[in-house]
Amino acid sequence: MQMEIAPAEMADLRQVLADHPRYWGERDLRSLHLSALVREFGPTCLVARAEDGIRGYVLGFTTPTGTGYVHLIATRDDARGSGLGRRLYAEFAAAAQRCGAVRLKAVTSVGNTGSIAFHRGLGFTAETVEDYNGPGQAMVVFRRVLPFDAARP
Missing domain, CATH: 3.40.630.30 (Gcn5-related N-acetyltransferase (GNAT))
Known part of the structure; x- marks a missing residue:
């Protein structure tokens, strides 16, 4: 298709x-x-x-x-x-x-294991940041420098 x-x-x-x-x-x-x-x-x-x-x-x-x-x-x-x-x-x-842009960033909830695995598979680093979305709302923050090569992490 x-x-x-x-x-x-x-x-x-x-x-x-x-x-x-x-x-x-x-x-x-x-x-x-x-x-x-x-x-x-x-x-x-x-x-x-x-x-x-x-x-x-x-x-x-x-x-x-x-x-x-x-x-x-x-x-x-x-x-x-x-x-x-x-x-x-x-x-x-x-x-x-x-x-x-010289870098990429994305954010997901701590419990979103699919997103975490996907981003790690693309070569992003993942860091849990406490209170990212406010008090008691930790989020996983993904970062990666550019250029981005989709064929490898």
Whole structure:
């Protein structure tokens, strides 16, 4: 099946939200899908489009200090294990570099073992930071320098 990774449009965000359970299962993360990210950081918000819809996406931006921050990355339930997440990260890294990024960063909850394993497999360091999201809200913070080579960690 033919698939292209391209900048996200508002219609893509609406489609992702309509199909939310296919990407996130029972976790309701709809409130994290900010339209401002797509509107203001278009080059670093990407979707993987195929004939049967959006198979995956990454929403992120580049900070003024040179960090490519991945806010959300997800693959549809029928695309998991295909390497699409790795490919989305590679495309995001390239876009973030074009916007001045020299490093990547992402954050997940301490209990999200799938995300932790995925990021470690991509060569990110993982550090649990106490109170990252406020008092008593530890998060795992991932960091990796650029360039990003999707073929190896």
